[in-house]
Amino acid sequence: MVYKMDHYDVCIIGAGAAGLSAGTAAAERGHKVIIVDKNKKAGMKLYATGNGKCNIANSHMAFCCYYDSSFAAEILGDEPYKEVIDFMKELGVECVSKSGYYYPRSGQASTVVWALLDRLRFLGAEILLNTAVDHIEIKDGRYIIHKNGKALLSADKLIIATGGFSMPSLGAIDENTATGLYADLGLKTAPAKPMLCPVITKEDLTCLAGVRTGANVSIYADGKLIEEYGEVQFTDYGLSGIVIFNMSYYEPEKLYLDTLNGISEEEFVRSFRRLKKSDPQRSLHAFMNGYLNDKLAEYIISVKCGYSTKTKLNDAPEDAAVKLYKSAAKLEFTFKQLYGYEHSQVTKGGILTSMINPEDMRVKGVPGLYAAGEAVDVAGKCGGYNLMFAIISGRKAGRS
Numbered sequence: 001m002v003y004k005m006d007h008y009d010v011c012i013i014g015a016g017a018a019g020l021s022a023g024t025a026a027a028e029r030g031h032k033v034i035i036v037d038k039n040k041k042a043g044m045k046l047y048a049t050g051n052g053k054c055n056i057a058n059s060h061m062a063f064c065c066y067y068d069s070s071f072a073a074e075i076l077g078d079e080p081y082k083e084v085i086d087f088m089k090e091l092g093v094e095c096v097s098k099s100g101y102y103y104p105r106s107g108q109a110s111t112v113v114w115a116l117l118d119r120l121r122f123l124g125a126e127i128l129l130n131t132a133v134d135h136i137e138i139k140d141g142r143y144i145i146h147k148n149g150k151a152l153l154s155a156d157k158l159i160i161a162t163g164g165f166s167m168p169s170l171g172a173i174d175e176n177t178a179t180g181l182y183a184d185l186g187l188k189t190a191p192a193k194p195m196l197c198p199v200i201t202k203e204d205l206t207c208l209a210g211v212r213t214g215a216n217v218s219i220y221a222d223g224k225l226i227e228e229y230g231e232v233q234f235t236d237y238g239l240s241g242i243v244i245f246n247m248s249y250y251e252p253e254k255l256y257l258d259t260l261n262g263i264s265e266e267e268f269v270r271s272f273r274r275l276k277k278s279d280p281q282r283s284l285h286a287f288m289n290g291y292l293n294d295k296l297a298e299y300i301i302s303v304k305c306g307y308s309t310k311t312k313l314n315d316a317p318e319d320a321a322v323k324l325y326k327s328a329a330k331l332e333f334t335f336k337q338l339y340g341y342e343h344s345q346v347t348k349g350g351i352l353t354s355m356i357n358p359e360d361m362r363v364k365g366v367p368g369l370y371a372a373g374e375a376v377d378v379a380g381k382c383g384g385y386n387l388m389f390a391i392i393s394g395r396k397a398g399r400s
Contacts, residue, residue, distance in 0.1 A: 010031050010158075014163055021394030022370075026125075034125070037127070045163065050384075055384040101383055132177065197340070198239060201237075201333045211233075214261065217256070218255075219254065221250040249348060255335065256331065260325065350378070360397070361397035
């Protein structure tokens with residue numbers, strides 16, 4: 001039990017992946033460590049990672065995986081997955097690779113959480129739950145942690161691992177609370193927004209709700225073309241799926257889906273003409289359904305091209321094949337807004353990386369203060385990248 005003003009070598013705010021990882025590293029060095037979290041149990045969001053399967057790392061590493069973040073590259077290096085896998089082995093968690101995506105062999109995120117908690121208990125670290133920190137005071141070289149206007153404990157070193165604002169139902173920190181704590185410590189932040197989330201479009205896509213299709217998705221952002229292939233899920237409000245999540249970072253004005261990816265215009269038109277000759281009474285809908293989901297085919301024919309789905313091939317305009325192809329190969333949607341924190345996996349924004357020393361995650365100019373994980377303005381794509389950054393940055397802060 002923690003008593004008023006007990007003193008610690010290290011206090012960590014946040015019992016997520018970064019905070020728990022930081023705690024193990026600090027406690028391994030013999031420090032008296034306490035982790036403070038607002039939730040009733042530690043690792044709330046970690047339990048849900050990867051739909052409960054915990055995609056913990058990824059062997060593919062490129063600059064774009066962290067949205068061109070040079071800071072992330074400095075922290076992680078060329079093969080960060082190896083560091084994560086080695087750490088998991090130390091904890092007794094065996095991992096397996098599925099096309100470069102690493103998961104615990106058990107297929108359960110709980111395996112990772114329990115292993116981290118067991119290590120912390122073994123090392124003598126304390127975890128204080130159901131404790132929402134609302135003020136941090138720096139006094140006489142120590143960090144005084146407050147709740148409801150009362151001082152709870154003090155520490156020589158403080159690690160901010162509060163995470164982002166995504167998934168409030170899983171215990172994410174409140175944005176106003178985080179902003180207040182950052183202000184207490186003089187931390188500057190980049191504006192926060194939900195990311196890795198569905199996109200709400202201006203178009204009404206109710207007629208396509210539930211449809212899934214593979215597509216090459218392209219956008220224009222910062223004056224350049226960005227493309228990625230993946231499964232797109234249509235909803236009554238817009239677009240979803242991992243490829244859309246990854247594009248959500250940019251909040252693009254337009255999104256373009258090549259639903260005929262791999263099929264040339266020449267091939268498509270030739271197929272149209274061949275079927276028109278052999279079976280002229282086939283409908284446009286029947287022809288397009290040979291390539292696409294029937295609802296998507298109907299949407300392209302009627303909404304995008306303005307034809308009747310019942311139009312016979314023999315009665316279709318001369319340029320119908322080309323028009324259908326261009327619409328399906330560059331299916332255009334207009335961005336309206338992001339779906340929101342509750343439906344996002346990660347928060348864009350956070351403590352400015354310019355304030356943090358990448359060698360040890362120390363906040364520049366503030367003795368004894370560190371930051372790690374999603375609290376920092378680093379965001380990666382889907383596929384284990386954010387969890388990998390949380391673990392490695394947390395361990396680096398804890399070791400320091």
